[in-house]
Amino acid sequence: MSEPKPLPDTRERILDAAERLFMESGYEGTSMRMITGEAEVNLAAVNYHFGSKEALLREVFRRRLSWLNRERLSALNELEEKANGEPLKPSAILEAFFGTLLRMGTDEALGGMTFLRLLGRTLTEPADFIRAFFAGEYAEVVERYKRALFRALPEVPHEEIIWRFHLMLGAMSYAIAGTDALQIVTGCELDMNNEGPDAARQLAERVMPFLLGGLRAPLPPFQVSKEQQSTTEPTKAA
Amino acid sequence: MSEPKPLPDTRERILDAAERLFMESGYEGTSMRMITGEAEVNLAAVNYHFGSKEALLREVFRRRLSWLNRERLSALNELEEKANGEPLKPSAILEAFFGTLLRMGTDEALGGMTFLRLLGRTLTEPADFIRAFFAGEYAEVVERYKRALFRALPEVPHEEIIWRFHLMLGAMSYAIAGTDALQIVTGCELDMNNEGPDAARQLAERVMPFLLGGLRAPLPPFQVSKEQQSTTEPTKAA
DNA sequence: AGATTAGTCAAACGTTCGTTTTAATCATAT
DNA sequence: ATATGATTAAAACGAACGTTTGACTAATCT
Numbered sequence: 035m036s037e038p039k040p041l042p043d044t045r046e047r048i049l050d051a052a053e054r055l056f057m058e059s060g061y062e063g064t065s066m067r068m069i070t071g072e073a074e075v076n077l078a079a080v081n082y083h084f085g086s087k088e089a090l091l092r093e094v095f096r097r098r099l100s101w102l103n104r105e106r107l108s109a110l111n112e113l114e115e116k117a118n119g120e121p122l123k124p125s126a127i128l129e130a131f132f133g134t135l136l137r138m139g140t141d142e143a144l145g146g147m148t149f150l151r152l153l154g155r156t157l158t159e160p161a162d163f164i165r166a167f168f169a170g171e172y173a174e175v176v177e178r179y180k181r182a183l184f185r186a187l188p189e190v191p192h193e194e195i196i197w198r199f200h201l202m203l204g205a206m207s208y209a210i211a212g213t214d215a216l217q218i219v220t221g222c223e224l225d226m227n228n229e230g231p232d233a234a235r236q237l238a239e240r241v242m243p244f245l246l247g248g249l250r251a252p253l254p255p256f257q258v259s260k261e262q263q264s265t266t267e268p269t270k271a272a
Numbered sequence: 273m274s275e276p277k278p279l280p281d282t283r284e285r286i287l288d289a290a291e292r293l294f295m296e297s298g299y300e301g302t303s304m305r306m307i308t309g310e311a312e313v314n315l316a317a318v319n320y321h322f323g324s325k326e327a328l329l330r331e332v333f334r335r336r337l338s339w340l341n342r343e344r345l346s347a348l349n350e351l352e353e354k355a356n357g358e359p360l361k362p363s364a365i366l367e368a369f370f371g372t373l374l375r376m377g378t379d380e381a382l383g384g385m386t387f388l389r390l391l392g393r394t395l396t397e398p399a400d401f402i403r404a405f406f407a408g409e410y411a412e413v414v415e416r417y418k419r420a421l422f423r424a425l426p427e428v429p430h431e432e433i434i435w436r437f438h439l440m441l442g443a444m445s446y447a448i449a450g451t452d453a454l455q456i457v458t459g460c461e462l463d464m465n466n467e468g469p470d471a472a473r474q475l476a477e478r479v480m481p482f483l484l485g486g487l488r489a490p491l492p493p494f495q496v497s498k499e500q501q502s503t504t505e506p507t508k509a510a
Numbered sequence: 511a512g513a514t515t516a517g518t519c520a521a522a523c524g525t526t527c528g529t530t531t532t533a534a535t536c537a538t539a540t
Numbered sequence: 541a542t543a544t545g546a547t548t549a550a551a552a553c554g555a556a557c558g559t560t561t562g563a564c565t566a567a568t569c570t
Contacts, residue, residue: 044547060398062300066528076549081529083547158396158449160298197478201443205486208442211396239492240435247489248443248482282517304558314519319559321517 045083047073053094053145057152061091061159092167095156098138098145099171105134106175110182121185125246131179132206132242139210139234147210147233154211157203194253202245209241283321285311291332291383295390299329299397330405333394336376336383337409343372344413348420359423363484369417370444370480377448377472385448385471392449395441432491440483447479 051073055064066087070077084090109130113122139150156164183195289311293302304325308315322328347368351360377388394402421433 058398060298060300062298063398065526067526076547077528078530078550079548087528155396155398158393158446160296160301160393194478198482201447201479201482204446205439205443208396208446209439240432241439243489243492244436244439244486248486251481251485254477254481303556305556314517315558316520316560317518325558 044073044075044079048075048080048083048090049094049097052090053152054148056091056094057148057155060155061161061164088163091164094152095167095171098149098153101144102135102138103171103175105137106131107178109134110178114182121188122182124183124186124249127179127182127186128202128242128245128249132202132245133238135206136234136238139237150210150234154207154209157207158211190253198249201248205245205248206241209237282311282313282317286313286318286321286328287332287335290328291390292386294329294332295386295393298393299399299402326401329402332390333405333409336387336391339382340372340376341409341413343375344369345416347372348416352420359426360420362421362424362487365417365420365424366440366480366483366487370440370483371476373444374472374476377475388448388472390449392445392447395445396449428491436487439486443483443486444479447475 048069052064052069055068055072058064059068066080067077069090070080073079080087080090084093110127113126113130135150138144139147145152157168159165180196180199183199184192187195286307290302290307293306293310296302297306304318305315307328308318311317318325318328322331348365351364351368373388376382377385383390395406397403418434418437421437422430425433
């Protein structure tokens with residue numbers, strides 16, 4: 035009924051196997067027998083240690099998100115302390131929010147790319163209990179960062195900021211989750227390996243400028259149509 | 273064995289029900305009994321008309337993607353004819369590629385927002401047969417648009433263009449698929465209804481500037497860190 | 511009319527699912 | 541050593557899954 039004991043490694047082995055398999059095959063596409071098979075534990079062990087398959091998925095995420103939430107909050111706190119009441123730079127906010135996430139991908143002890151890809155995929159999973167779980171897990175952090183962005187961009191309507199926050203989350207999640215899926219769609223190899231710390235580092239270098247460019251794009255006054263504002267290509271930063 | 277006959281509406285009713293349910297609950301989360309129940313047809317009708325659940329999903333997409341592919345190609349052809357051999361404007365390419373997609377969301381006869389959201393979600397579904405299917409469906413169109421982007425941005429490395437194409441696809445798919453999911457995460461209502469033509473029109477106005485901003489962002493020379501290139505907020509377009 | 515076919519229907523097929531049960535095993539503290 | 545509580549093990553549970561069968565209906569063609 036309780037878990038005060040340090041426990042052997044059965045719990046961790048299950049969590050690791052579930053993390054990898056959920057990433058690879060999705061929640062509904064992964065059976066308990068696949069998980070216990072890969073973890074080399076008895077089938078009943080999952081229900082004994084976690085109670086149910088749903089609770090297992092939640093625990094897979096809690097184990098990682100508790101670190102991520104803590105780190106994201108402390109990164110923002112640090113920025114705000116240094117700023118002495120001044121609004122933050124948008125780029126610094128993004129660096130804190132997404133940079134923290136990408137740092138998980140470089141550290142195998144924090145789940146590495148496996149967890150990053152699982153996270154990106156699961157955000158679009160339709161199951162109700164998954165959505166409800168994420169809502170609770172993310173609420174505080176997102177609220178803090180939203181507020182910071184409002185202050186950093188005082189002339190931009192809040193609604194527009196929230197939209198772009200959505201879009202940045204989407205681009206990042208997709209970039210993380212769908213690397214190989216998108217490579218199939220676009221038919222390009224992109225010569226990056228999806229595993230390991232290098233992948234996360236490449237992601238950071240590629241994605242952050244894109245996100246910043248999107249966040250600072252001209253506001254939509256009326257319609258995006260015929261006469262566009264400019265045709266300049268991406269400027270080479272010195 | 274063949275289907276030359278016009279057939280009653282059983283096929284269409286199954287396709288419509290499957291489209292909606294796959295969108296709502298995902299492929300693995302939707303059972304044949306849910307589909308035939310919603311379509312008010314016999315359970316065996318799916319296997320009779322389509323052969324299997326996998327084949328049904330493929331047909332759900334084929335019915336819409338054949339239109340989308342045709343339209344995207346003809347939009348690009350028209351642009352290139354008008355351009356008389358000159359490279360196209362990146363904004364025009366995006367308008368052709370994503371604008372065509374978003375136009376599906378305003379037309380209920382083409383699937384409307386239901387299909388748009390299904391498409392966005394399914395691109396991240398891990399099942400192998402789904403990925404293989406999309407690879408085949410998208411190959412030609414993506415190849416054409418990639419080439420157009422290469423010509424439109426001659427000074428940008430091809431690899432970078434492909435990356436940003438990925439990222440734009442991701443932001444768009446996520447924006448379409450995850451509207452309510454992301455609203456839960458960010459705790460904001462965004463006062464848009466997810467259904468109907470208005471949603472697609474709003475999406476276009478909000479997302480297209482973001483995508484253009486990302487596409488034209490400064491290239492990553494070294495690292496995105498401490499000293500950012502600028503802190504300007506989104507400029508208000510007159 | 512009778513023969514043929516496409517389509518529908520209820521029922522059942524064998525599997526696999528998540529979960530539960532019951533007993534055996536292990537560690538530790540008395 | 542023995543009792544106790546935590547963990548593992550093997551087997552089975554009922555439910556739900558995708559699919560198939562075989563009888564029945566309605567339309568089509570000669």
